[in-house]
Amino acid sequence: MIKYIIKRILTIIPIIIGLSLLMFLLSRFMPGDPVRLKLGPNASASQIYAMQEQLGLHKSIIIQYFNYLTGIFRGDLGMSIRTGRNVAVDIAETFPATFELVVFGVIIAAAVGIPLGVISSTRYNKWPDFVIRIFSMSGIAIPSFLLAILLQLIFGYWLGIAPIIGRGDILPLKITGLNLLDSILTGNGAAFMDGLKHIILPAVSLSIATCAQIMRITRSNMMSQLNKDYILAAKSYGLPKNIVENRYMLKNAFTSVLTIIGMEFGSLIGNAFTIETVYGWPGMAEYSIKGLMYKDYNSIISVTLVIGLLFAVINIVVDIFYSAIDPRIKIGN
Numbered sequence: 014m015i016k017y018i019i020k021r022i023l024t025i026i027p028i029i030i031g032l033s034l035l036m037f038l039l040s041r042f043m044p045g046d047p048v049r050l051k052l053g054p055n056a057s058a059s060q061i062y063a064m065q066e067q068l069g070l071h072k073s074i075i076i077q078y079f080n081y082l083t084g085i086f087r088g089d090l091g092m093s094i095r096t097g098r099n100v101a102v103d104i105a106e107t108f109p110a111t112f113e114l115v116v117f118g119v120i121i122a123a124a125v126g127i128p129l130g131v132i133s134s135t136r137y138n139k140w141p142d143f144v145i146r147i148f149s150m151s152g153i154a155i156p157s158f159l160l161a162i163l164l165q166l167i168f169g170y171w172l173g174i175a176p177i178i179g180r181g182d183i184l185p186l187k188i189t190g191l192n193l194l195d196s197i198l199t200g201n202g203a204a205f206m207d208g209l210k211h212i213i214l215p216a217v218s219l220s221i222a223t224c225a226q227i228m229r230i231t232r233s234n235m236m237s238q239l240n241k242d243y244i245l246a247a248k249s250y251g252l253p254k255n256i257v258e259n260r261y262m263l264k265n266a267f268t269s270v271l272t273i274i275g276m277e278f279g280s281l282i283g284n285a286f287t288i289e290t291v292y293g294w295p296g297m298a299e300y301s302i303k304g305l306m307y308k309d310y311n312s313i314i315s316v317t318l319v320i321g322l323l324f325a326v327i328n329i330v331v332d333i334f335y336s337a338i339d340p341r342i343k344i345g346n
Contacts, residue, residue: 021329025322032321033085036314037078047094047308068092081311085318091311095303100315103300108319109190110180111289111296115281117193117212118219123274126224127263130231130270135258137236145228152225157284161218161291168214176211178293183207215292219285223277230273234266268335275331279324 048064049056065071068091069080081091090100133145169177176182185195185204193212196205238244239262247257289298297316304312 025325036317040310040313045308051094090315093312094309095307100311107297107300113191117216119278122220122223126227130228133232134235149225149228152221158287164214175214181208181211215288219288231270234269238262275327279327282320
């Protein structure tokens with residue numbers, strides 16, 4: 014297991030190099046001059062060259078990429094043209110908000126999607142199955158930004174029971190940057206409830222499509238287990254229905270569900286940008302969008318690297334969990 018984990022961690026290195034090279038080249042071929050965007054149209058040639066020299070943009074593309082790549086492994090993501098700070102500092106401030114939103118969204122999606130998938134498979138072609146399948150298709154078809162606006166209108170404007178903008182009015186003492194976790198660590202109940210009220214609508218908006226995917230995969234995998242010999246044997250022994258469904262069928266069907274959860278977790282980091290924009294959530298969305306507007310090379314590349322790195326790490330974690338769920342799987346092989 015240790016050898017496998019080390020081997021998988023080492024595979025992250027070529028992923029970072031390849032992704033950084035791709036984004037580096039794409040950012041350099043984007044139209045517009047970031048230095049002129051920063052200094053304005055009235056900047057003199059000497060001012061433009063001075064900033065290019067400060068940012069290292071006066072060097073060849075090969076040298077620029079080499080300097081950026083070596084900086085990545087030192088934890089230096091370069092200076093942001095827009096903020097004038099190291100991009101690593103900017104991401105450290107904005108990433109926790111996005112990560113907290115995605116984690117909460119995945120928890121909601123799994124907590125709702127898995128039970129609905131089990132109910133749908135065990136009530137095949139009955140009214141609960143039809144209702145859940147309609148919900149699943151609707152969740153996948155409705156755009157997340159439209160759902161977010163509808164939830165804002167219903168629960169924020171009409172009913173007035175949930176805030177629709179921002180991350181919270183009562184902020185806890187910052188320890189991890191995750192407001193809910195920091196509220197628990199500091200024992201700040203008021204901050205926890207305030208943060209929970211602010212995160213619920215964005216997290217639900219983000220989780221609906223993922224919930225529908227999890228439900229469909231759970232239903233499909235559960236139904237594939239229905240007529241297998243071990244299920245028929247368990248039923249013939251007179252085991253209670255809930256034990257057969259939850260302890261035997263769901264456990265064997267859960268590996269594919271875990272894969273979907275892992276993949277969706279990574280993709281939600283990117284999809285969260287739309288939700289963050291609608292709800293004014295202070296995560297990486299605002300930072301990355303402004304980086305694109307200013308053609309901020311380092312911030313564009315770094316945000317993409319963070320998302321790609323998170324994808325790779327989650328895949329490793331999912332593979333490790335496989336062995337805990339199903340001991341037959343030999344991860345080392």
